Amino acid sequence: MIIAIDGPAASGKGTLARRIAAAYGLPHLDSGLLYRAVAWSLIARGVALEDAGQAEAAARGLDAAALGDPALRSEAAGAGASVVSAYPPVRAALLDFQRQFAATPPGAVIDGRDIGTVICPQAEVKIFVTASPEERARRRTRELLGRGEAVDEAAILADIRARDERDMNRSAAPLKPAADAALLDTTALDADAAFAAAAAIVDARALKTV
Template sequence: MGLTIAIDGPAASGKGTISKALAAHFGLEYLDTGLLYRAVGLRMLQGEDPVQAARGLTVDDLDADGLRGPEAAQAASRVAAIPEVRAALVDFQRDFAAREGGAVLDGRDIGTVICPEAPVKIFVTADAETRAERRFRDLVAAGHRLTLDEVLADIRARDARDTGRADAPMRAAEDAVALDTTQLSVDEAIAAAIALIERRSGESR
């Protein structure tokens, strides 16, 4: 395995922004694994069986309209609790991670299930109120009409589902480095992640 970087953490912790920046900095391919579950969730909302949707998922599904909306996010958290859906998407993710030179993957079980052998694992987190404020700003900017209280309730519900599911619950891998972004700006969080990776990479050589 090359420089495979596993980024995990709850919704709106900043892991997506950090992961994209890391991929650009280190010249790696990037996969937002949450999009896989959003794509399945969206197809479920359209009436398709989620397990069949997961088994038939293609790269083109990751460009579908509506994947970044709150409905797809809520549906993603629901389908992610279905063991058959998770099993169907494991190979997709592992194939991506195994590409020559490595890759950056972000999600909720990358370091624990998808890439347990990854040389670098980071668990990105922030308190629920900060994450809700970030998600609220993004949704309002995208034209969605929601209250901050509604977004906070959704964040807490998703956290409960993600950490409480029986199959591959969200948790930090034992050898993951924690990165709390509550008090960090975007640039500070990215710089901290780069420093962590460079230190881990140096230790593994």
């Protein structure tokens, strides 16, 4: 079974994907980490994010062992990821890894922006998670504060809006719900309530495919 969970920054899709994966016994892939790793490899070497050729080379040479680097969780890596992820050759270079992850039994839970639309259009379950930009900025602020990082909520809201804008308006695999995705607005839901709603969607869809 393949479960695709897409949505904008800080909508809670990663937290949801981890919990769904644990509950259904499936491996989990956070596809955003791949784009973050490409961006971080440029940032760490002082290469401009606008250098599409270097970004493509980094995507082709990506080593799965690099995905555990805590630096990938920074806002700088996230913002950089949304720049390099707009380059079609970068997306093409990361496609096979994601498809193979999904195709390996017993299946997978993958979260990102284009999992239900491009990477796994055949996924049995597709959930598009949303929340208002203000609520997403509050969540990211709380998360960063919890990690002891200095934060400015207004700057985080501005970054989230800029990222939404770039992700929705790019021509390569723009952020949008698949036609057959279930929409899950978590603005008023905590992580437990979001998980319960998502599990009900998974159960209903999985039943239909037996």
